[in-house]
Each structure stands twice: as C-alpha cells, then as structure tokens.
Amino acid sequence: MEKAAVLAQVEQGLMLPLMEAFYTIQGEGYHKGTAAYFIRVGGCDVGCHWCDVKESWNAETHPPTDIHTIADEAARYSDTIVITGGEPLTWDMGPLTEQLKKRGLKIHIETSGAYPLTGVWDWICLSPKKNKLPIEPAPSRADELKVIIYNRHDLVFAEQQAEKVSDSCLLYLQPEWSVREKVTPMIVDYVMENPKWRVSLQTHKYLNIP
Numbered sequence: 001m002e003k004a005a006v007l008a009q010v011e012q013g014l015m016l017p018l019m020e021a022f023y024t025i026q027g028e029g030y031h032k033g034t035a036a037y038f039i040r041v042g043g044c045d046v047g048c049h050w051c052d053v054k055e056s057w058n059a060e061t062h063p064p065t066d067i068h069t070i071a072d073e074a075a076r077y078s079d080t081i082v083i084t085g086g087e088p089l090t091w092d093m094g095p096l097t098e099q100l101k102k103r104g105l106k107i108h109i110e111t112s113g114a115y116p117l118t119g120v121w122d123w124i125c126l127s128p129k130k131n132k133l134p135i136e137p138a139p140s141r142a143d144e145l146k147v148i149i150y151n152r153h154d155l156v157f158a159e160q161q162a163e164k165v166s167d168s169c170l171l172y173l174q175p176e177w178s179v180r181e182k183v184t185p186m187i188v189d190y191v192m193e194n195p196k197w198r199v200s201l202q203t204h205k206y207l208n209i210p
C-alpha cells in the first residue's frame, strides 16, 4: 500500500500503529490478577516524565497494522482485551473496538483521557495527567480512576480528579514505580485516613511478567 493510503487508513482508525500485543495478567487496578490480552498502540504526546513505556511515544516507529488482523489475533488468546499505549485515544478507536465486539470480546481501555473518547468500552480506566487533563466524557464515563503518585502534591491532584468522576467510579492511588519505596507508605497512610481510595500496585512488575 502507498504511504498516503496507509496514512488515510490510520486517520480513519482502520489501521493502527501497533507497538506490541501480549497475553498476560492485568497487573493494576480493579481487574488485577485476571488474564487479559493487551494491545499496545503507539503514539502519545502527553509526555509524563516518569512514563514506563516511552518507546511507545513516537507512532512512526510502530508499524501501521490492519485492525482486522489485530482483532483476529486477540480473539485467539482471551475473552478480555485491554487496549493501552501510548495513548490509545490519539486514534479513532471506533473501528478496532467494533471488530473486537463482533468477535464477542470484552474491551477495556487504559487512558489518560486527554483526547476525545472514541470506541465502545466495557471498562474504562482513567489515569489523568497534570500536563494534559482529561476531557469529557472520559471522567464521567470512567469505571475506575487510577492516579499515579510521584510526590505528596499528587494526592491533592487525585482529590481534584475524583470530583470529576461518577459516584460509582472506583478510586485508586498507584505508586510511580521508580519512587515506590518512598511513596507507597504515604499512600498506605492516606488510604487508611481516606478509605474511599484503594491502593493499586503494578503487580506484574513484582511478578516479572509483561
């Protein structure tokens, strides 16, 4: 396919820059401990300084991949698919999620919510970022809010973000990995004092799995 044609397909969400896809255990948040197939879509310009997948940022380094191929492969592994990135909402998630739904799969998203919410979702994990705040309707539609805690001020940010989600949205505080030894005790104390929050750990990193 010619380059212009590929770009047009990406523009429509019919092809997506695919960084990697893997079957593993959801490590974080409400569904932690459960098997799921992860689709990691390249491209993100939110720019979190502590991002643990910076290789995902430049979409041009990830091959544009047909969504039917991605969906066929996903269906071989699991009935639960997690779409992450990069920032998946950089792209139109409508066509990929439609293909996954046609195959009877449950679809979860990991997103900063910084771009328009496209696609159909069974579960939305919103992880808001200070440098590019979420836009509606992601906050009001989120099933879980997962705020990354790098320093004490992030707890203030977490409370501000919690005001924007629905009453049924589950609230999680997750230590930023590189400072986990310092911030985890702070999160533990905070959750005991403010029990509407729960602790989320990146358990896959402790398990040494993807």
Ligand SMILES: C[S@@+](CC[C@H](N)C(=O)[O-])C[C@H]1O[C@@H](n2cnc3c(N)ncnc32)[C@H](O)[C@@H]1O
Residues within 6 Å of the ligand: 044, 050, 051, 052, 053, 084, 085, 086, 087, 088, 110, 111, 112, 113, 126, 127, 146, 148, 174, 175, 176, 177, 178, 202
């Ligand atoms: C790599 S991001 C990709 C999805 C989307 N861009 C987002 O940020 O939600 C997946 C999840 O990992 C979290 N995350 C990224 N780097 C992290 C780190 N160093 N420590 C803890 N969580 C991290 C993000 O906040 C997000 O919840």
Ligand SMILES: Nc1nc2[nH]cc(C(=O)O)c2c(=O)[nH]1
Residues within 6 Å of the ligand: 024, 025, 026, 027, 028, 084, 085, 110, 204, 209, 210
């Ligand atoms: N096992 C595992 N669980 C995860 N939950 C969210 C992840 C992500 O990078 O979006 C992730 C990940 O990268 N691996």
Ligand code: SF4
Residues within 6 Å of the ligand: 044, 045, 046, 047, 048, 051, 052, 053, 054, 056, 085, 086, 087, 112, 129
């Ligand atoms: S929004 Fe997500 S992928 Fe983008 S830099 Fe932040 S953590 Fe990384």
Ligand SMILES: [Mg+2]
Residues within 6 Å of the ligand: 052
């Ligand atoms: Mg990850």
